[in-house]
Amino acid sequence: MAKRYIILDTETTGTGETDRIIQLGYIVLGEKDIEVQNEFCSSDVPISFGAMEVHGITPGMIEGKPTCQEMVAYKRLLELNTPENYVIIHNAPFDLGMLEKEGFDTKMKVIDTLRVAKHVLPDEEAHRLQYFRYKFELYKDEKKEADALGIEVKAHDAIGDVLVLKMLLSKLRVIVQEQFPEANPVEKMVDLTNTPILVKTFRFGKHKGKTLQEVASSDAGYMRWMLSSMDNLDEDLRYSINTVLGS
Numbered sequence: 001m002a003k004r005y006i007i008l009d010t011e012t013t014g015t016g017e018t019d020r021i022i023q024l025g026y027i028v029l030g031e032k033d034i035e036v037q038n039e040f041c042s043s044d045v046p047i048s049f050g051a052m053e054v055h056g057i058t059p060g061m062i063e064g065k066p067t068c069q070e071m072v073a074y075k076r077l078l079e080l081n082t083p084e085n086y087v088i089i090h091n092a093p094f095d096l097g098m099l100e101k102e103g104f105d106t107k108m109k110v111i112d113t114l115r116v117a118k119h120v121l122p123d124e125e126a127h128r129l130q131y132f133r134y135k136f137e138l139y140k141d142e143k144k145e146a147d148a149l150g151i152e153v154k155a156h157d158a159i160g161d162v163l164v165l166k167m168l169l170s171k172l173r174v175i176v177q178e179q180f181p182e183a184n185p186v187e188k189m190v191d192l193t194n195t196p197i198l199v200k201t202f203r204f205g206k207h208k209g210k211t212l213q214e215v216a217s218s219d220a221g222y223m224r225w226m227l228s229s230m231d232n233l234d235e236d237l238r239y240s241i242n243t244v245l246g247s
Helices: 049-055 072-080 092-100 113-120 129-135 139-149 158-179 185-193 212-218 220-229 235-245
Strands: 005-012 021-029 034-040 086-089 109-112
Touching (some): 005 072, 021 072, 034 072, 086 158, 109 113, 109 185, 113 129, 139 158
Parallel strands (some): 086 109
Antiparallel strands (some): 021 034
16 A cells, blocks of 8 residues: 555644643645645533634634544544554654544654754754744745645644645755765654654753753752653653763
8 A cells, every 4th residue: 555644733722631632634645646634623621721822723613513533534544544654743742642542543653843853953943843934934835835735724723734844844854865865764754753862952941051961060960850850851851861971
């Protein structure tokens, strides 16, 4: 069976443990065809005001909609969930974690464009999707892309973000090809998704701007405290601190 690339985004009631999906949008790229799925769903969990501020989805917009598992888009995603296919997401653990709450167990190969970007563009001040939308001037081509796919673009809408993600993926593919000329760029992106990132500099806290190596020499106790006390410590920073401390 020909492989397909599923470029996906969700919008949710919030970002906490109990929050759920209220919109699922994705584009399926096949060898000769393109499929677009974009659907709202209802949720028993109320939408937080912070989430509404981000995506603009109000309770009235999902009232009377099917549940996530009843959606055509979700059922189609289950059909596409096979090992030869690829799912492309910006910050994949979040969206896949939300889908997991709906009983979705990912069988596809995963490309997390956030992690890929952190690997190949380590010096950028941010790695958010909207940051790259402006950095690479993707917004200039959005209308043309949207019209070609028959998509209406709205700010922070799941399918609008998918469109930006599709364009970012093309940019990252070129950068990956330049940095790893011997590798298949798509497989390399899967590989980079699964490779820990070695963080070199603190971006927050009392040692902001210092290298991890410097802090390991001058204040290793603080680093050990971070490892033992900060439950929400970023996994890459945790890996990097352990590496620098030699533990």
